[in-house]
Amino acid sequence: MTHHQAQTAIDELDPHGFQSESHGDHVIVDWRVLLAVLLALLFFTVLTTAASAAERWIAHEFMVTIPGWISVVGALTIAVIKATLVSMYFMQLRYDKPLNAIVFVFCLVALAIFLGFSALDLGARDLVYDYKGGVLTVGGNAQSVGQTGGHARLGPRVNTMNRNMVEYARQKFIDEHGGGEVGLAAWKAEMARHDAKHGVVHEGPVLSDANRSIRRTGITPHLYDESVPADEHAAHESNAGGGHGDADSSGDH
Amino acid sequence: MTTMETKTGGKSMPWESYHHEPHWRSASDEFDAAKLGMWLFLTTEVLLFAGIFCAYAIFRMLYPEAFANGSALLDVKFGFINTVVLLVSSFTVAMAVRCAQLNQQFWLKVNIYITLFCAALFVFIKFTFEYIPKWSEGKRPGAFFDYPFAHHPAEPLWWAVYYCGTGIHALHVLIGAGLLTWVLVRAHKGIYGPKNYTMVETSALYWHLVDLVWIFLFPLLYLIH
Amino acid sequence: MTAIDRPQDVVGHEHEEGSFLDNRGLGFWGTIWDWASTVDHKKIGLMYLTAVLLMFFLGGVAGLAVRIELMEPMRMAETIGEDGTPTVELQGVAIDFGSEQTAEDGTKYWSFESTRESASTTYNRLFTIHGAVMVFLFIIPSIPAALGNFLLPLMLGAKDVAFPKLNLFSWYIYLTGATIAVVSLVLMGTDTGWTFYTPYSIQTDADYYRVFLMILAAFVLGFSSILTGLNFIVTVHKLRAPGMGWFDMPLFVWAIYATSIIQVLATPVIGITLLLLIFERLFRVGIFDASMGGDPVLYQHFFWFYSHPVVYVMILPAMGIISELLAVHSRKHIFGYRAIAFSSLGIAGVSFLVWGHHMFTAMGELASAVFSALTFLVAIPTAIKVFNWIATLYKGSIAINTPMLYALAFLFLFSIGGLTGLPLGALATDLHLHDSYFVVAHFHYVMMGGTVIAFIGGLHHWWPKMFGKMYNEKVGMFACVLVFIGFNTTFFTQFILGTQGMPRRYASYVDEFQLLHQISTVGSWLLAIGFLIHLGNFLHSLIAGPKAPPNPWGGLSLEWEAESPPTAHNFHHEPLVKHGPYDFESVVPPHCSEEEFPLPKSVS
Structure with missing residues (x-):
C-alpha cells in the first residue's frame, strides 16, 4: 500500500473533482480468499465433469437419453459461475474500480449480439422459403476449387471423386484393406469395434442421412450438387415457398 | 542499476526508486491506466474468441449429430487434467501479484515459476495426448480429414472448430507464458515490488483470460454432446 | 484560459523548449532516427498523415483508372469462321x-x-486496389490515427497519449501491414474486392499467394487499429487536464472516443475472421466452404460484424471535425453539446446491431426483417447531429474560408449520403437497388462526401497548428469548390445509373449507360484536379507560407492554447480548464485580442 504517495497538490487544482476517482486503493487480496476460490473452481470442474460422466452412464445403463439442452444449460451455468469467480477474485474485478468491470460487460454484450444475430439468421434461414435451407450435400469433392492446380495451398489436394471427406476416408480404408467386399468387411469389423469403444450405437445406415440436421447447402441450392438433374432441380424450386407460384419464386432469385 | 545505497545504509531494490513516466501526474494514474488498457485488450481477446464460439454455436445448431459424434471422440480425462492445470496456474499467478504487492520477492518468483511450469504442462498434454494422436489417426479438419470411422459427413467441420479453437487458445497460452517469462526475468532483477507491480498485474490479467477462455472451451468441446 | 504552475511542471521545464519540428542540430540520419524512434504523439500523427495521404493518392489513381476503363463499354463480337468454329x-x-x-x-x-x-482482370484488380487501399489504408486510419494522434492529447491538455510506446508500435504495425498490402495489391494483383467474400476469395488465384498476403495485411492492420483505439480510450479517461470534466471535452474528442470504442469491440472479430479465412484458403478447413458443410454467408456475418461498425469508425471522427469547424468558424456555442456527444455514443452502440443489411439477399427473411428494422435506428442519432449543426450556424457570424466551405459541403453531401441509405435499408427497395451503382454512389457520398471532405476541411483547420504555416485561403476555397462540383458530377450520375440497373463491379455495361458513365468519369477528373490543387497549396505553404499565429481562428479548445507548432511537451505549463471549448460568447480566445474576435455586446 506504500505506493500511494500524497497527491494533494492535484486536488486543489481540480475544481470538478473528477480526479478523485483515481485515488482508490489497490486491494491486496488475502491468500485464503484466493485459495478458497481455487478450491471452489476445482469443485465445479469436478462437478461438471462428473455430471457429464453420469449422463453417459445413464445413457449406457438405463438407455435413457437426457435431453441435450439439459447438459448444455447445466455445463454452461457451471462455466459461467467459474468464469465469474475467476474474474471477480483472481482478476480482482470485485475490488477494482467499476470502470474495468463496465468495459468487460460491454465486451460481453458485443459477444451476445454477435452470437445472437448470427444464429438468428442461420437458425431461421428456411423459415419462409424452404429452398434457402437447401439440401444437405455436405462435402464436395474437396478439390482445390477453381480452374487451376491450386499450388498456393498448403493443404492436401486430393481428388475425392465427388465424395465427401467422410466417404472418401472410408473408401480409402476399404481400398487399403483389400478393396471390394474384402475391404468392406474389414471396415465393418473395425467400425463395430470402434463404435463399441466410443459407446456409439447405430442402427440402420452407417452413414447418417442426417435427418435430424437442418437441411442445407449454403445460399445457392444445388450449387455443389452436380448429380441432381436439371428437371429435378426445377421441380424442387417450384415446390419451395408454400403457396407461391413458379414465377414468384424464380423471380426472387 | 540493480542496487543502490539508501539513507539508512541498507541496500535498496530497484523498485523502490521507481518513478512514473513524465506524462503522468502520478504513479497511481499510471497504474490505473495500464490496468484499464489491459482490460480493453482483454476485451479484444474475448471478441477474437467470439468468432470461434460463434462458429461452434452455428455448426452445432446445424449439425448436432456431427458435433455429438466428434465430441465423443475426445478424451474427457485430458480435458479435465488440463482444466485443473490452468486453474492452478491462475491461482499461482494471482498469488504472484499478491507477493509483489507485499514485497515477498522469493515467493513472487516461485509463483511465476509454478505458473510457467503449468503452462508448459498444458501445452505438453495438449500436444502429446491430444493433437498428435488425433492427427495421426486422421481426425483432422476439412480437407485433411482421413478418419474412416466417422458417421456424419460434417465431422471434418467439427474437427475444424476443434483445432481452430484449441489451437488459437494454445497460441494464447504460449503468448501468456512469454509475457510471464519476461516478468520473471525482470523479477529476478528486483524490478517489481510494492511501488511497481504494474507489469505483474497486467500479465496476470492476461493469464487469467487464457484461463477464462478455457473454462468455456472445456465444457463446450468435451462435455456437451 | 489560465495556466497554473504545478510542482512537476516547474521541474520539468527548466529550459525553454522549441517547436516539436525542430531537429535540434541532428544531422540527416540523426533526424531520420529521431522520427523513427519518436514516441511523441505529434510526430507519430504526422507520419500517419504522410502515409495516409500517400495511400489516398494511390487509391485515387486506381479509382481514376477504374473510371477511365468505364468510359466505354466492352464490345463483344462473335464471328463464325468458314469451318463453323465461332x-x-x-x-x-x-x-x-x-x-x-x-x-x-x-x-x-x-x-x-x-x-x-485481359482488360476485365485488370479492372477487377484496379477496383480491389481502390477499395482495399481506400478502406484499410486510408479512411480507417485517416482521421483517428493522423489527426486524432496529433490533436487528442492537445485537446485534452495532456503531454502525450496514455501509452506513447504502444502508439509508436501501432504505427509500425500499420507500416508493416501497408507494405504487405501494397505489395500484394499493386505488384501481385489481388482481385477479390476489399471484402474478400467467400467462396471467391478461397478459390481465385489458387496458384498464387497474393490473396493470402492481402488477407494477412488486413489482419495486421487490424492490430494497429485496435491498439490506437485502446490508447485513445485510456487517454480520454485518464489524461484530461485538471478542470476538464467529461462535458468540457471538445466534441472531436467525444467522436474519437466513440470511434475508439468501436475499434476495440469490432476489430478483433475481423481478426478471427481473416485468420479463419487464411486457414480456409491455405488449408481448406471448411468453416466458410459450402462443399465442406460450412457456410459462405457465415463469413459475411463475421466480416460485417466488423465492417459495418467500421463504417462508423470512418464517419464518426468526421462528424467530430464538423462539430469543431462549424462552431469555431461561425463563432457560436455549439447547439446541443450533450445531444451531439451522446449521439456519437448512440451511433457507436447502434452500429453493432445493423450489420445484416449488407446481406439482405443472402439471409433468411426473419433476420432480414429484424436487421432492416434496426437499420432505421441509425437515422436517429445521425439526424440529431445534422439538426444541431444547422442550428449552430443559425445567427452565427459565419466566416467564409476553406474549413467552413468544407463543413458546409459536408452537411450537403452527407445528408444526401445518409438519406439514400434509407431505401437501401428497406427490404423491398433494396431488392432492386442492391449491388447496383446506387449503393456505390450512396457509400461514396457518405465515405467521400462525408469523411474525406471533413478530413480535408479539418486538415485546413489544423494545418497552421501542425506546421506553423498558413495556407493560401483563396486557392483553398477555389479547390474546395472544384472538389464539390467534381464530386457531385462523379457520383450523382451513379445514383441515376444505379436506379436504372447498372450493377457494381462490372467492367462493361450496355450502351444505354454510356453517357452517364462518361459524365461520371469527367467528374472524377475535376475531383482529381481539385485535390492536386490542395496538394500544391499545402506544399507551397510548407515552403513559403506565412508564419501562422498560435490561434488563427480564435478557437477555444486547448490545442489553440499551445504554440504553432506546439512545443515538444505541448504546453509550457499544464493547462487548467476554466471554460468550455465553445464559450465563444463569453471568453476571449487565447493568444487573441478582443478586437480580433469581439464578444457579443450583451455579454460583458
Whole structure:
C-alpha cells in the first residue's frame, strides 16, 4: 500500500473533482480468499465433469437419453459461475474500480449480439422459403476449387471423386484393406469395434442421412450438387415457398 | 542499476526508486491506466474468441449429430487434467501479484515459476495426448480429414472448430507464458515490488483470460454432446 | 484560459523548449532516427498523415483508372469462321475459352492462358486496389490515427497519449501491414474486392499467394487499429487536464472516443475472421466452404460484424471535425453539446446491431426483417447531429474560408449520403437497388462526401497548428469548390445509373449507360484536379507560407492554447480548464485580442 504517495497538490487544482476517482486503493487480496476460490473452481470442474460422466452412464445403463439442452444449460451455468469467480477474485474485478468491470460487460454484450444475430439468421434461414435451407450435400469433392492446380495451398489436394471427406476416408480404408467386399468387411469389423469403444450405437445406415440436421447447402441450392438433374432441380424450386407460384419464386432469385 | 545505497545504509531494490513516466501526474494514474488498457485488450481477446464460439454455436445448431459424434471422440480425462492445470496456474499467478504487492520477492518468483511450469504442462498434454494422436489417426479438419470411422459427413467441420479453437487458445497460452517469462526475468532483477507491480498485474490479467477462455472451451468441446 | 504552475511542471521545464519540428542540430540520419524512434504523439500523427495521404493518392489513381476503363463499354463480337468454329472477340481481342488440362496428380482442371491478363482482370484488380487501399489504408486510419494522434492529447491538455510506446508500435504495425498490402495489391494483383467474400476469395488465384498476403495485411492492420483505439480510450479517461470534466471535452474528442470504442469491440472479430479465412484458403478447413458443410454467408456475418461498425469508425471522427469547424468558424456555442456527444455514443452502440443489411439477399427473411428494422435506428442519432449543426450556424457570424466551405459541403453531401441509405435499408427497395451503382454512389457520398471532405476541411483547420504555416485561403476555397462540383458530377450520375440497373463491379455495361458513365468519369477528373490543387497549396505553404499565429481562428479548445507548432511537451505549463471549448460568447480566445474576435455586446 506504500505506493500511494500524497497527491494533494492535484486536488486543489481540480475544481470538478473528477480526479478523485483515481485515488482508490489497490486491494491486496488475502491468500485464503484466493485459495478458497481455487478450491471452489476445482469443485465445479469436478462437478461438471462428473455430471457429464453420469449422463453417459445413464445413457449406457438405463438407455435413457437426457435431453441435450439439459447438459448444455447445466455445463454452461457451471462455466459461467467459474468464469465469474475467476474474474471477480483472481482478476480482482470485485475490488477494482467499476470502470474495468463496465468495459468487460460491454465486451460481453458485443459477444451476445454477435452470437445472437448470427444464429438468428442461420437458425431461421428456411423459415419462409424452404429452398434457402437447401439440401444437405455436405462435402464436395474437396478439390482445390477453381480452374487451376491450386499450388498456393498448403493443404492436401486430393481428388475425392465427388465424395465427401467422410466417404472418401472410408473408401480409402476399404481400398487399403483389400478393396471390394474384402475391404468392406474389414471396415465393418473395425467400425463395430470402434463404435463399441466410443459407446456409439447405430442402427440402420452407417452413414447418417442426417435427418435430424437442418437441411442445407449454403445460399445457392444445388450449387455443389452436380448429380441432381436439371428437371429435378426445377421441380424442387417450384415446390419451395408454400403457396407461391413458379414465377414468384424464380423471380426472387 | 540493480542496487543502490539508501539513507539508512541498507541496500535498496530497484523498485523502490521507481518513478512514473513524465506524462503522468502520478504513479497511481499510471497504474490505473495500464490496468484499464489491459482490460480493453482483454476485451479484444474475448471478441477474437467470439468468432470461434460463434462458429461452434452455428455448426452445432446445424449439425448436432456431427458435433455429438466428434465430441465423443475426445478424451474427457485430458480435458479435465488440463482444466485443473490452468486453474492452478491462475491461482499461482494471482498469488504472484499478491507477493509483489507485499514485497515477498522469493515467493513472487516461485509463483511465476509454478505458473510457467503449468503452462508448459498444458501445452505438453495438449500436444502429446491430444493433437498428435488425433492427427495421426486422421481426425483432422476439412480437407485433411482421413478418419474412416466417422458417421456424419460434417465431422471434418467439427474437427475444424476443434483445432481452430484449441489451437488459437494454445497460441494464447504460449503468448501468456512469454509475457510471464519476461516478468520473471525482470523479477529476478528486483524490478517489481510494492511501488511497481504494474507489469505483474497486467500479465496476470492476461493469464487469467487464457484461463477464462478455457473454462468455456472445456465444457463446450468435451462435455456437451 | 489560465495556466497554473504545478510542482512537476516547474521541474520539468527548466529550459525553454522549441517547436516539436525542430531537429535540434541532428544531422540527416540523426533526424531520420529521431522520427523513427519518436514516441511523441505529434510526430507519430504526422507520419500517419504522410502515409495516409500517400495511400489516398494511390487509391485515387486506381479509382481514376477504374473510371477511365468505364468510359466505354466492352464490345463483344462473335464471328463464325468458314469451318463453323465461332470466335468471340472482346474489344478486338479474341477470347480464349481455355482448355482442359490434367495436373500431376491426375486431376482435371480448366486452364486459361491468354485471357488471364485481359482488360476485365485488370479492372477487377484496379477496383480491389481502390477499395482495399481506400478502406484499410486510408479512411480507417485517416482521421483517428493522423489527426486524432496529433490533436487528442492537445485537446485534452495532456503531454502525450496514455501509452506513447504502444502508439509508436501501432504505427509500425500499420507500416508493416501497408507494405504487405501494397505489395500484394499493386505488384501481385489481388482481385477479390476489399471484402474478400467467400467462396471467391478461397478459390481465385489458387496458384498464387497474393490473396493470402492481402488477407494477412488486413489482419495486421487490424492490430494497429485496435491498439490506437485502446490508447485513445485510456487517454480520454485518464489524461484530461485538471478542470476538464467529461462535458468540457471538445466534441472531436467525444467522436474519437466513440470511434475508439468501436475499434476495440469490432476489430478483433475481423481478426478471427481473416485468420479463419487464411486457414480456409491455405488449408481448406471448411468453416466458410459450402462443399465442406460450412457456410459462405457465415463469413459475411463475421466480416460485417466488423465492417459495418467500421463504417462508423470512418464517419464518426468526421462528424467530430464538423462539430469543431462549424462552431469555431461561425463563432457560436455549439447547439446541443450533450445531444451531439451522446449521439456519437448512440451511433457507436447502434452500429453493432445493423450489420445484416449488407446481406439482405443472402439471409433468411426473419433476420432480414429484424436487421432492416434496426437499420432505421441509425437515422436517429445521425439526424440529431445534422439538426444541431444547422442550428449552430443559425445567427452565427459565419466566416467564409476553406474549413467552413468544407463543413458546409459536408452537411450537403452527407445528408444526401445518409438519406439514400434509407431505401437501401428497406427490404423491398433494396431488392432492386442492391449491388447496383446506387449503393456505390450512396457509400461514396457518405465515405467521400462525408469523411474525406471533413478530413480535408479539418486538415485546413489544423494545418497552421501542425506546421506553423498558413495556407493560401483563396486557392483553398477555389479547390474546395472544384472538389464539390467534381464530386457531385462523379457520383450523382451513379445514383441515376444505379436506379436504372447498372450493377457494381462490372467492367462493361450496355450502351444505354454510356453517357452517364462518361459524365461520371469527367467528374472524377475535376475531383482529381481539385485535390492536386490542395496538394500544391499545402506544399507551397510548407515552403513559403506565412508564419501562422498560435490561434488563427480564435478557437477555444486547448490545442489553440499551445504554440504553432506546439512545443515538444505541448504546453509550457499544464493547462487548467476554466471554460468550455465553445464559450465563444463569453471568453476571449487565447493568444487573441478582443478586437480580433469581439464578444457579443450583451455579454460583458
